[in-house]
Amino acid sequence: MPRRSVFTESEKQALLIIPTELPELSKYYLLSETEISLINQKRGKHNKLGFALLLCCMRYPGLSFDAETDIQPQTIKFIADQLKIKDFSVWHNYFKRDSTRREHILELQSLFGFKTFTNLHYQDYIKKLMPLVKQNDKGIIVANQLITLLHMDKIIVPSISVIERLCAEAITIGNQELYTDLTAPLTDKHILELNELLKPKPETRISNLHWLLQPATIPKPKHILLHIERLKLIGKLNLPNNIGKNVHQNRLIRIAKEGKNMPAGEILKFESTRRYATLVAVIIETKASIIDEIIELNDKILGNIFNKAKHSHNNEFQNSSKTINEKLNLYVKIGQILITAKQNNKDPFQAIEAVIPWDDFTKSVSDTKELAKPDSFDSLYKITAYYSWIKRYMIEFLEALEFKPSNSTTELFKALGIVKQMYHGKLRKVPDKAPTIFIKKQWHNLVFKDNGAIDKQFYEFSVLTELKNTLRSGDIWVVGSRKHKDFDEYLLDKEIFKEKRLESPLPTVGSCSFKEFITGRTDILKATLKEVHELALKDELHDATINDDGLKITPLINSVPEEAYSFNQKVYALLPKIKITNLLQEVDTWTNYTQHFTHLKNEKPAGNNQLLLTVVLSDAINLGLTKMAEACPGATYSKLSSMQAWYIREDTYTRAQAVLTNSQHQQEITKYWGDGNSSSSDGQRFTAGGTNQHSATKNPKYGREPGVTYYGHISDLYAPFHMSLITTNLRDSTYVLDGLLHHEADLNIYEHYTDTAGFTDHVFALMHLLGFKFAPRIRDLSDKRIYLPSKSTSYPALSSMVGGYLNLKLIEQNWDEIMRLAMSIKHGTVTSSLILRKLGSYPRQNKLALALRELGKLERSIFMLEWSKDPQLRRRVQAGLNKGEARHALTRAVHFNRLGEIRDRTFENQLHRASGLNLVVGAIILWNTVYIEKAVDYLRKTDKDFDDDSIKHLSPLGWEHINLTGDYIWSNVPRTSQLRIP
Secondary structure, three states, rough: OOOOOOOOOHHHHHHOOEEEEEEHHHHHHHHHOHHHHHHHOOOOHHHHHHHHHHHHHHHHHOOOOOOOOOOOOOEEEEHHOOOOOHHHHEEEHHOHHHHHHHHHHHHHHHHHHHOOOOOHHHHHHHHHHHHHHHOOHHHHHHHHHHHHHHHOEEEOOOOOOHHHHHHHEEEHHHHHHHHHHHHHHOOOHHHHHHHHHOEEEEOOEEHHHHHHHHOOOOOOOOHHHHHHHHHHHHHHHHHOOOOOOOOOOOHHHHHHHHHHHHHHHHHOOEEEEHHHHHHHHHHHHEEEEEHHHHHHHHHHHHHHHHHHHHHHHHHHHHHHHHHHHHHHHHHHHHHHHHHHHHHOOHHHHHHHHHHHHHHHHHHHHHHHHOOOEEEOOOOHHHHHHHHHHHHHHHOOEEEEEOOOEEEHHHHHHHHHHHHHHOOOOOOOOOOOOHHHHOOHHHHHHEEEEEEEOOOHHHHHHHHHHHHHHHHOOOEEEEEOOOOOHHHHHOOOOOOHHHHHHHOOOOOOOOOOOOOHHHHHHHHHHHHHHHHHHHHOOOOOOOOEEOOOEEEEHHHHHHHHHHHHHHHHHHHHHHHEEEEEHHHHHHHHHHHHHHHOOOOOOOOOOOHHHHHHHHHHHHOHHHHHOHHHHHHHHOOOOHHHHHHHHHOOHHHHHHHHHHHHHHHHHOOOOHHHOOOOOEEEEEEEEEOOOHHHHHEEEOOHOOOOOOEEEHHHEEOOOEEEEEEEEEEEOOOOOHEEEEEEEOOOOOOOOOEEEEHHOOOOOHHHHHHHHOOOEEEEOOOOOOHEEOOOOOOOOOOOHHHHHHEEOHHHHHHHHHHHHHHHHHHHOOOOOHHHHHHHHHHHHHOOOOOHHHHHHHHHHHHHHHHHHHHOOOOHHHHHHHHHHHHHHHHHHHHHHOOOOOOHHHEOOOOHHHHHHHHOOOHHHHHHHHHHHHHHHHHHHHHHOOOOOOOOOHHHOOOOOOOOEEEOOOOOOOOOOOOOEEEEOO
């Protein structure tokens, strides 16, 4: 039987809601003159209103209604105003005679072609939904697609129960077809091998399957070898190469996640097709993860070797520093004596012996020779001391992964073959004709010996270093990898791209040709150049100067009046004191955000909200389930871990966060804080602790301590709507677009702010193409340059800012690929963070990367010119970034346990920490906003000095009134808090 419950209660209510807001009413419920004439033929105001509403509702959201349907007064008034009916309360009389309503429905069907949904349509629409349910089995998404299809066919939408039953059946059939697609290629031998995975691994308590899922994040040779052993076990299954290729990636990942969270015994309970499909999905996803982790571990090991070589190199100089200093002082004295001897025509040898006996001098020169190093001396010569590290695992590494070269890396690929042969003992030394064209200049003195031979160990290190670089850039890719596959595979298929480009073009490009697009952008650049040039000539730039050193901006002065600080204290003094547990429950009574934490298997809400919130809170405060079970009466580790496994996922956190964000934007007081169409993002560093500190990455921006970065997005109305986890040393800019594109809130962000780490020219280009105005606060702006559209223009007053001319021809030559890249990001084929990382690592000759950078230079030039002439833009950016930076103090206060150290080893658990923190911070901000509004209303009535202008300086980021620590006790009946009125 198909599952019946595929919607939450809130989704049911929102699915077929009749519009109440003016923008939607104006879009869907405006009546034409012909329609008004038809409506006015009905007798009685109540019949006119009823007939008009039926017409509008059948058009959108596509349903008829009866006396039980909830239709708001503002909707009825909007219709009544068009019909010039002043007293619309007569509307209720329409339901006194139900036969009239049914007659009207039939009449509208006849006049406008609306059709009633029948059993004949049922199976037809199940088939029409199959392409979607094979991509996404979330009930609400399937239902929205069903309603869209019904609208297109002018079929009246049936009741919610019918929609739910149809969607449930479609999802069930779609799942069965997916399971069949995954298992059809399997032979009896494959089935036997898959069954072995569910059996316990010898001498352990876990199954072979869950042994495969163990992470290996510490960069040591033994961990790489252990992961390679796992990869070999997967290879022994010998699954068909094309298995899973016709299954959508989203569904494959979802089925795999379900299997990963289940004990082997639970998987055995599945019927056979689903069981083996689940195992196949887990194997496909696990194989990709293991390959990526092996490559990452190798990168870190090589990085550690180079760091140790550098430290050893520095220590060697430090240990010899006293001797070197003595030799330098001696030779300074000798040099001075020789200069004096030359000037006085004295014997230089006698002059030397006057300072040091000749035998001692010759010995000193000999000793100094041992201290001296070649002119090209650096730390690379020390790396062979750690050759045993890579020797332990490298042949296994090279044999386990299947590398594929691009045209530019064929020589490096041949060199990898030579390295393999040396490991196998087939070659004792590097052949004289071995490929060397890829070897960088810094290696030459080490790789090539004086006698013309090639040093074996240094050659191998140079090959492996270049392999690491080319894997990162994508010039060599790995079969089965997710992060290191062929660049073309990340993008939309070229045929699909052509269709998407016509159906849903990019916001700022539309149906424009390249010539139209680039003409529009260069015209803006020329106009802005002319305006800024004239202002600079007249010295009329506001708080900005352009001199020989470039553009210089006068720092902004704090514009918050002193009265605002005292007003802020008055407001916060009125806010109730509350425990964090009560706060989370109270916010849930307003928004029902916990309903979006649904079960991985059946999409049903958790039911036990107290246990669910305990898990969420343990993530947010960084306590962990074991300690949380001790601090929360009634909770056990077993219950909490089960809740976490089935209900806590990235997508459930995202949906719950969207609910809080939407609610924050609906609060009346937020209109004082912004328009809701801008946002900012910034990173916050948390150090790594425990075993995680050995695998965490160091980022020079944040110091020498290893750790992870939480990169958060916050709207101008203080709603934190997205959180990314950065576990590498990449620039923050890599993740800017992820937050803007992959939240589920009802936001319409137009302008986005970051600090210097949040921008690159690639980001400038993609932000514009995807419909966002990018406004970073760039440090050392005087060092940055603008670019002119052509050599035919000259702006003398801006000459110090000009860095050259735009290569528009290069952009034109690669325009289709730039569009394909942007469309791939827009449609979720690839995340912007992954593709930007690839583009940033590409060598200088990559045309797509260079062309996108040229487009970014164009956009950055426009922005820098606007920045120089527009003080309001500078103030907006400063205000937006201040909100994000102020949020850091709140997140730090909430994430207080373990002194903020992140000790989780897996990326998924670390992401749960970041997402839980963002959700709880969002709940605190929403709770503060609601009670700040109540406090402001109270002060407006009681404070004679009240000034509405002070409201815009309020911030809902305070937490002194919230008890974040202690025992975490949940109330059985969530209460409403009261202001602390004196």
